[in-house]
Each structure stands twice: as structure tokens, then as C-alpha cells.
Amino acid sequence: MSSVRTSRTRLLTTAAALAIGALSLTACDDGSGVRAEDASPSTSSTASPSASPGSGSSSHDDANSHDDAKTGADAKPTADGTAAPGNGKTGTGGSGGSHKSGGKAVTCQGSNTKTVAAPLNRPVNHMLLTVTNTGDSNCYLYTYPAVQFGEAQSVPPVIEASKPQAVVTLAPGESGYASVNLSAADGSGRNGHTVKSLTVHFQGRTADEDVPSAAHPSLPAKGVYVDDSLKVTYWQQSMDTAIDW
16 A cells, blocks of 8 residues: 555655656747846836836937027028028128117108218319217118209209219218209309308108108308209219219
8 A cells, every 4th residue: 555655655756757857848949049037127018117218208308409499590591580590690781881870760860860061172173061860769760852042033943864873872971972063164154153051851752751850960151152053963872973974
């Protein structure tokens, strides 16, 4: 009886050993050639904290933030005042490029300009009108100066050929010019006389625009000589152009 029990015990032990061996073989090879016991936590299919989506996008977001900061530093104002990518250098703008306008452009007139009248030696019998913008905004010198010498009841005609291609625009501190042909150089003019006062009337964009403020530049103490050949040029952006006529 004792020998039977011993044989049975050995049989069960052998069977158990065979089962454990089979299980061990199954665990060692999953059918893909990879041993399960060789797999470490770092190679598992579960993403580690360093490879999480939040961490993965962090470096990309940092790059974007750097680019955004660079764009902001390099932005320069556009014309409408908004920011646009650029090189960080901004110009002053305006027709003259050296002055900033403080508001909407207006019509040049006596109240926002200073006018100087200076007789010229060359061309002879000419006078130069210089108008400087003393306001805070750009101003427009429309058409030509309506000059009134002394007690004259009419203004002299304009030299049509002197008409510029664009309206003269003055930024604050800038000047525009017109010349006045006072009398005929060959003495052919009629009704010549000396005048000692001058009024310069400014014109608007249209004939209906009211431009109430005139200028009263000083003339030489001895006055200037004028005759019926008196005429003026259109306003010009440069002095050289003005005295060409």
C-alpha cells in the first residue's frame, strides 16, 4: 500500500513539473520571437510622461512663441496703424519725409502758414512767394495765389503752363513756392506804378470752399513796381521750379 502511494505521489509531481514547463515555454515566447521577460517598462506600449502629448507639443509651442515674439519685435506700423511684419525700422512718411502730421490734412491759409515775399534780381522784375506750414497737420496749397497789390480791385492771371501735376502738399515745417512776374522786362507793360502793400489770398479745393484767412507779407520799404503784365505761377513744391517762369 505504501509503494502505491509513493508511485502516485511521484506521478503527480512529474505531471506538475511538466505543466510548469509548458507554462514557462508559453511565457518565454509570445509567437513573435520576443521574450516576455526581456521587456522593460521603458519599452512597453504605455507612453512615458516625457512622451506625453502635452510634453510633445510643448517644444513646438515654445518655437511658435519664439517666432511670435520675433514677429512682434520686428513689426512696424502700416499705413492704417496696424502692425505688420517687418524689420523693425519705421519711416516717418509724409510728402516731405521729415515731419509727422498730427491730424487730417487741411487747406493752407494765412492762419496755419507764414508767407514771405522777396523781390528777385534774377529773373528780373520777379518776386518769390514762400509759404511755410506752421500748423500741426499737412496742408494743401491749391491752384495759385490770388495776389492783391495795394488797392487793386482784381487779381492777376495765372501762367497756365506752370500748372503742376499734383497739388502741392506741405508737411509741418515744409514750404511751397510761387513766383510773381511784377512787370515786363522790356518796359512794354502799361499803367506801371509802385505799390507798398500785398495781400495773398489762398484758394480751396473747389470754388465753393471758404478760405477766409489771407496772408499779408511785408514788401520792401520803397515798395515794388508793377504794371499790366503782372501775373503769377501756380504753387510749386520746389523753389527752382517756381522761378523758372
